[in-house]
Amino acid sequence: MNDVAICLFAESGYDRAAQGVIGAGRRLAGTLGGRLHAITIGTHNPELNVRIAAVADSVISADQVELAEYQPELCLDALAQLCGELAPKAVLLSNDTYSQELAPRLAHKLGGSAVGDGIELIAQDGAIRVKRSVYGGKAVATIELKRSPAVIWLRARAFEADSAGSASVATVRQTRLNLPSGDRTRIIERKAESTGEARLEDARVIISGGRGLGGPEAFKDLQELAGLVGAQVAASRAACDSGWYPPSWQVGQTGKKVAPGLYLAVAIRGASQHMAGISDAKVIAAINIDPDAPIFKHCQFGIVEDYKKVIPLLREKLAALQK
Amino acid sequence: MNIIICLKQILDPEIPVRDFRIGPDKREAVRGNANLVTNIFCENALETALQLRERTGGKITALAFGAESAEDTLRKALAMKADEAVLVLNDGHPHPDPFTVAQVLAAAVRKIGACDLVMTGRESGDWGSGQTGGLIAEELGLPCISFVDHIEARGEGTDASLFVKRQTDNGWELLNAQPPLVVTITNNEFNVPRIPKTRDIMISARQPITKWTLEEIGVNAAEVRAGQSYYEVVDLAIPAKDVACQFVSGDTLEQKVENLAQRVIEVTRSL
Ligand SMILES: Cc1cc2nc3c(=O)[nH]c(=O)nc-3n(C[C@H](O)[C@H](O)[C@H](O)COP(=O)(O)OP(=O)(O)OC[C@H]3O[C@@H](n4cnc5c(N)ncnc54)[C@H](O)[C@@H]3O)c2cc1C
Numbered sequence: 001m002n003d004v005a006i007c008l009f010a011e012s013g014y015d016r017a018a019q020g021v022i023g024a025g026r027r028l029a030g031t032l033g034g035r036l037h038a039i040t041i042g043t044h045n046p047e048l049n050v051r052i053a054a055v056a057d058s059v060i061s062a063d064q065v066e067l068a069e070y071q072p073e074l075c076l077d078a079l080a081q082l083c084g085e086l087a088p089k090a091v092l093l094s095n096d097t098y099s100q101e102l103a104p105r106l107a108h109k110l111g112g113s114a115v116g117d118g119i120e121l122i123a124q125d126g127a128i129r130v131k132r133s134v135y136g137g138k139a140v141a142t143i144e145l146k147r148s149p150a151v152i153w154l155r156a157r158a159f160e161a162d163s164a165g166s167a168s169v170a171t172v173r174q175t176r177l178n179l180p181s182g183d184r185t186r187i188i189e190r191k192a193e194s195t196g197e198a199r200l201e202d203a204r205v206i207i208s209g210g211r212g213l214g215g216p217e218a219f220k221d222l223q224e225l226a227g228l229v230g231a232q233v234a235a236s237r238a239a240c241d242s243g244w245y246p247p248s249w250q251v252g253q254t255g256k257k258v259a260p261g262l263y264l265a266v267a268i269r270g271a272s273q274h275m276a277g278i279s280d281a282k283v284i285a286a287i288n289i290d291p292d293a294p295i296f297k298h299c300q301f302g303i304v305e306d307y308k309k310v311i312p313l314l315r316e317k318l319a320a321l322q323k
Numbered sequence: 324m325n326i327i328i329c330l331k332q333i334l335d336p337e338i339p340v341r342d343f344r345i346g347p348d349k350r351e352a353v354r355g356n357a358n359l360v361t362n363i364f365c366e367n368a369l370e371t372a373l374q375l376r377e378r379t380g381g382k383i384t385a386l387a388f389g390a391e392s393a394e395d396t397l398r399k400a401l402a403m404k405a406d407e408a409v410l411v412l413n414d415g416h417p418h419p420d421p422f423t424v425a426q427v428l429a430a431a432v433r434k435i436g437a438c439d440l441v442m443t444g445r446e447s448g449d450w451g452s453g454q455t456g457g458l459i460a461e462e463l464g465l466p467c468i469s470f471v472d473h474i475e476a477r478g479e480g481t482d483a484s485l486f487v488k489r490q491t492d493n494g495w496e497l498l499n500a501q502p503p504l505v506v507t508i509t510n511n512e513f514n515v516p517r518i519p520k521t522r523d524i525m526i527s528a529r530q531p532i533t534k535w536t537l538e539e540i541g542v543n544a545a546e547v548r549a550g551q552s553y554y555e556v557v558d559l560a561i562p563a564k565d566v567a568c569q570f571v572s573g574d575t576l577e578q579k580v581e582n583l584a585q586r587v588i589e590v591t592r593s594l
Contacts, residue, residue, distance in 0.1 A: 073466050097491045101469040104421070104454035108461035113422065113553040116453050129557065134450050135352055136336045138343045141450075142558035146551065184466045185487075185500040193494035201492075204594045229591050243512030247472070247490055254364075254446065254509065256492075261594035262587065272340055273448070283590050284566075285583075294340060299568040301586050303579055310580055317584035 002034030005088040005149075006056070007079055009070065009098055010042035010063070014051045016202060017094045020159035022055050024121060025092050027162075029057075031123045032089060036166075039082050041075055043068050044174075053170040055162045061172050066179045069190075073183040076102050080109040081177055083149065090128055091149050094156040095257065107151035114151040115143050119158050128152075136253055137276030157201065157259050158280060193248050198232065200249060205231035206260045206281075208251055210274075211238035212267025212289065213307065219245050221311050222266060228318045234258070236268045252277035267307050270295025287311075324381035324476055324483070324502075326372045327435060328405070329428050329443045329455065330365040332389050332396040336448030349559050351418055352449070361396040364444025366516035368508035369400055371474060372442055373517070379476045382406045384435055388427045389413050394532060401527035402519035409435060409533045411540060415548025418450060422553030423546070425458030430540040432463060439483065439502035445470055445509045456507035466504045472511040 006025040008018050022038070029036040038056040040048055044063040053059050062078050079102060083091050091106065093099035095117060107114035120131035122142070128150040134141045145152075200206065207226045209219055219233060226233050235245035237252055251258055253273040259280035266287045268274060275298055278284060286295045286302040287310050296302055303310060335358045344353040372383050385400035387393045388411045397408035411431050413419070419427075432441055441463070446453035460467035472495075473488040487498045490509055508514070519527070537544040546552055571586065573579035 072468065097470060100453060101457070101467070104457035105461050105467065108422075108458055113420075114454060115554055117451075133562075134559070135334075135343065136448055136451070138340055139345060139352065139559050139561050141556050144555045144557050146554055185468055185498050185504065187496050188499050189497040190491075191494045191496070199493065205591055229587065237510065241510055241512055241515050247509075247511050248492070248494055253451065262590045264587065271337065273336065285586070285590075286568075287583075296568040297340075297565055300566060301569045301571060301583070303571050303583050305576065305579070309576060310583070313577060313580040314584055314587075317581050318587065321584055321588045 001087050001089055002032040003037060003086060003088040004029040004032065004034055004090045004092065005037045005039060005083055005086050006092045007039045007041065007083075007099070008048065008052075008094065009096065010040045010045035010048055010061075011070070012094070012096065013045060014048045017096065017156035018048065019161035020156035021092055021094050021154060022052060023162040024154055024159040026055055026164070028090060028092070028121055028123060034089060037086050037088065039079065041067055041078060042070065049172045053172055054165050056170050057166060059170050059172040060175055062175045062177065064176065069187070070098055071183060071185070071187055072101060073185055074179050076105055076109070077179055078177050079106050082175065083110055088149050091151045093151070093153040095153050099153050103151050103153045107149070110149055110151065111147060112149040112151050113145045113147040114153075115145060116153045118152050118154045121152065133276055137272040137279070155257055157257065193246055200232050200234055200251070200256045200258055203232040203258065203260050205229055205262045206234050206251070206258055207231045207264045207266065208234040208236065208268060209239055209245065209266050210236040210268030211242065212269075213239065213244070216244040218307070218311075221315075225311065225315055225318065228315065228322055231264075236274050265295050266311075268295055269293050270298060324375065324379050324440060325438045326375070326381060326383045326440045326442060327386050327432050327438050328365070328369050328372050328383060328400070329441070329459070330369065330385055330387045330396050330400055331362045331444070331447050332359050332387065332393040333362050333447055333449040335360045336363070343561065345559050345561060350556050351559065359392055359395065361399055362444050362447045362449075363516075364446060364508060364510065367510045367514045368442040368444050369403055369405065370514040370516045371472070371508050373404060374514070375474050375476065384409060386428065386431055386435070387411070388424055388431070390417070397532050398527045398530075399519065401530050402524045403517060404523065407533070408530070409535065411535050411537070414537070416550030418556070419547065419550030420553040420555070421452040421454035422458055423550045425455055425462055426542055427537070427540065427547060428455070429459050429462035430542045431535065432459070434535070434540050440485070441465070441503070441505045443505070443507050445507045456505050460505040463505070466500065467506070468498055468500065468504065469507045470509045471506040472509055472514060474506065
């Protein structure tokens with residue numbers, strides 16, 4: 001079989017990541033000459049399913065009480081059953097927490113192989129290869145998957161949405177899966193720290209602080225600055241590890257992968273692992289006291305100066321310019 | 324609580340980009356002058372385990388699959404006060420695929436015996452596949468929770484229950500779990516690895532490390548040595564990406580910042 005299955009969480013909706021996965025799936029199915037099946041997990045999301053139905057050849061909505069809220073073992077079981085039936089050549093997922101958690105285990109259950117954080121898919125001579133960044137963003141590897149299905153989670157926002165659509169609108173099929181009860185892990189509390197605010201992944205402007213800020217107070221100054229230009233505030237791992245800013249706002253290889261129009265790095269060195277999170281930023285700018293800081297190798301513009309001197313002045317100037 | 328913690332020795336991930344080189348076969352990085360270090364997330368995992376042991380007691384076994392040099396990683400774990408250390412010697416492919424690694428680690432976990440919790444880092448600082456924990460869970464038929472940064476245990480024996488906090492895309496979740504299970508650990512401000520005491524480093528140098536060959540843990544040694552049954556690296560390249568930074572000009576700091584503000588506004592208005 002040369003079919004492709006994409007797995008999406010209904011809860012996340014038809015966001016940029018979902019669009020990237022759908023686009024990647026459509027193109028891969030085209031190259032392989034197979035059909036595109038979409039699986040949505042969780043409470044029926046009409047908008048998502050309608051959008052997908054316009055692109056995919058079949059849509060399966062795994063909408064049943066057990067799956068209304070994500071539970072790792074149940075969702076894994078559901079995906080393994082559905083993908084097992086479809087017997088696709090490739091299974092694509094996004095790079096959210098849940099997809100990353102499940103993808104390798106799903107591959108194992110299906111007898112396939114997984115690879116993650118893909119930035120490019122190559123189907124050639126029956127083999128599937130994936131490009132991904134490795135060594136903390138210092139290199140890019142091309143990896144060939146040896147078992148079928150190839151289960152791949154994608155750096156979803158790096159993939160174009162589908163532009164062509166499919167000839168006909170697929171019907172949405174509801175499942176009734178037999179899922180085991182009494183699972184050995186259970187999510188008993190969920191806390192969203194970024195409710196009411198735009199997501200970092202979708203932010204147009206990000207102002208990010210690093211260890212050079214020296215403490216949590218400076219993040220308040222960054223927030224004030226952010227308010228002036230409609231920006232979100234983020235942080236480097238060193239700043240998060242110091243407890244100055246919550247980990248959900250960590251940017252980098254192991255934090256958020258962001259794609260803002262402008263990323264202003266304040267007192268961030270520019271370690272490759274940090275830069276791995278902002279490779280899709282359009283413009284990068286920096287404030288750093290060290291002219292040799294690696295961050296300047298990635299910047300369109302910057303200033304070599306103590307942030308303590310720059311920030312108050314910058315606030316003043318931006319406020320004046322915004323009037 | 325019996326905890327097995329998997330540790331990986333890697334090329335120092337913090338070496339500057341300009342010192343990073345790729346071998347002629349375009350499959351792996353050249354070590355050069357770089358140090359070998361323990362993957363940071365593995366150390367975050369060990370720190371999380373040490374704190375759990377301080378609250379509930381139990382035993383921590385450090386487990387590594389790697390070359391002879393990985394002994395250093397295990398000695399450091401002992402210096403941080405892990406109770407025991409096991410090295411499964413890798414005399415095959417230097418960077419086996421994640422399935423191979425998981426197979427070996429799972430076989431070693433079985434051989435070690437009684438275990439309530441297997442811990443790994445969320446990913447490694449070299450190849451960063453982010454799969455080892457999940458695949459070990461599948462190999463052992465256990466549940467798995469990823470991106471965990473804190474664990475509490477309540478109750479004893481068959482009543483033991485774990486409360487596991489993990490990070491999500493926009494916050495955190497609390498899970499209740501019955502051991503045995505696998506967790507993968509991510510960093511937060513509370514699991515920054517402790518620095519071992521000089522005295523403990525000296526003691527650790529003399530502590531025994533159990534060493535097993537692939538044959539001794541009962542895996543398909545030939546397949547493990549080949550290390551590519553799951554996936555194969557067919558190319559490795561350094562992306563060319565140097566942007567010329569324009570430093571804002573101006574005679575005074577005020578002028579420079581004025582120019583900086585101008586550029587910022589220019590970009591944000593164009594979005
Ligand atoms: C496996 C792995 C994964 C990782 N994942 C991530 C990740 O997702 N995200 C991430 O960020 N890091 C990550 N890291 C860590 C990364 O390697 C760096 O250690 C980290 O990014 C450094 O943070 P920093 O730049 O804030 O701090 P530092 O490296 O300490 O740099 C501070 C900077 O501030 C500047 N500075 C100091 N004082 C001032 C001042 N007064 N005014 C202006 N500038 C000043 C200094 O010149 C310096 O450039 C990872 C590492 C590993 C090994």
